[in-house]
Amino acid sequence: MAVEVKELLEAGVHFGHLTRKWDPNMAPYVYMERNGIHIINLYKTAAKIEEAGEALSKIAASGRKILFVATKKQAKDIVAEKAASINMPYITERWPGGMLTNFITIRKAVKKMATIDRMKKDGTFNSLSKKERLQVDRQRAKLEKNLGSITDMTRLPAALFIVDIKREHIAIAEAQKLNIPIFAMVDTNSDPRQVDYVIPANDDASKSIDKVLxxxxxxxxxxxxxxxxxxxxxxxxEDAPKTEKDTPKVDKDAPKATKEAKKEVVKDEEE
Structure with missing residues (x-):
């Protein structure tokens, strides 16, 4: 699907931050300055969306997971909806420290949720005291809130997609440590050098986030x-298994016929 500059313009993707808050490394993606605000070059944004989309498509086609990260208020609901629609994991609450670098521990926490669910099914949960049941329920709710969206992520993701890299700096640091490719919406106040696939865009407006996602x-x-x-x-x-029709039949009488033929040859020689 081609990215139209007009639709990006209508969604407000071009609005950057105040000029005094900008990161000079974003200069290649800035078109101009208007009323003290930087305007992003939407032609470059459209090209970068297509480039990132092509790379993400290849990752998805290989069967690997892409983890979406957005904990800011105006992005979390959009990210949760979009990621869930394509069955990809996402983090929209607080980033759990060590989510990537200490993935084994995170998986243990996810397994604990499954254990609690089994307890409720097999009746073990009902044998606990009222106080213990309350504690277990609270623990389950907390785990569900923070990790419920990554229950199907059994191994490290192949890539991260981040909205607002300044806010999600811990996720960026962990992905960099493990050499996991980072795709991100990068506003004019952020350093694009931290990201492998930069999408220069307004990461504060919900319409802009929705359009890019x-x-x-x-x-x-x-x-x-x-x-x-x-x-x-x-x-x-060629790959299909051979049927009885394809398999040549073996003549059971072949050995017998050969013996009789030999006898006739010998008889002719004697005569």
């Missing part, structure tokens, strides 16, 4: 569809 998730959805299509392709005739 719509294109990104559409690209990922395309990659997932491609993977599904490859799996559904029927096997070729």
């Amino acid at each position: 719509s294109h990104v998730t559409a690209a990922i959805s395309g990659g997932l569809a491609e993977r599904k299509a490859e799996k559904d392709v029927p096997k070729t005739d």
Whole structure:
């Protein structure tokens, strides 16, 4: 799906921060300054969205997960909805320290949720005292709030998609330490050098976030569809198992016929 500059303009993707708050490394993506605010070059934004979308599509087609991260108020609901629609994990509450660098511990916490759920199913939960049940319920609710969206993420993600890299600096640091590619919406007050795939855009307005994420998730959805299509392709005739019709029949009487033929040859020679 081609990215139209007009639709980005209508969503307010071009609005940057105040000029006094800018990061000079964002200069290549700034078009101009108007009323003390930097205006982002939307032609570059459109090109970067397409570039990031292509890379994310390939990751999705390979069957690996992309972790979405956005804990700011105006982005969290949008990110949760978009990521859930393509069955990708996301973090929209506080970033759990060590989420990537100490992934084994995080997985243990996720397994604890599953253990509590089993206790409720097999009746063990009912055998606890009222106070213990209350404590377990509180623990389950806390785990669900912070980690419920990553229950299906059994291994480290192949990439991160971040909204507002200044706010999610801990996630950035952990991904960099593990060499996990970072895709991000980067506003004029942030340093784009921290990101592998920069999408220069307004990361404060919900309309802007929604518009960029719509294109990104559409690209990922395309990659997932491609993977599904490859799996559904029927096997070729060469790969198909041979049937009885394809297998040449063995003549059971062949040995017997050969013996009789030999006898006739010997008889002719004697005569």
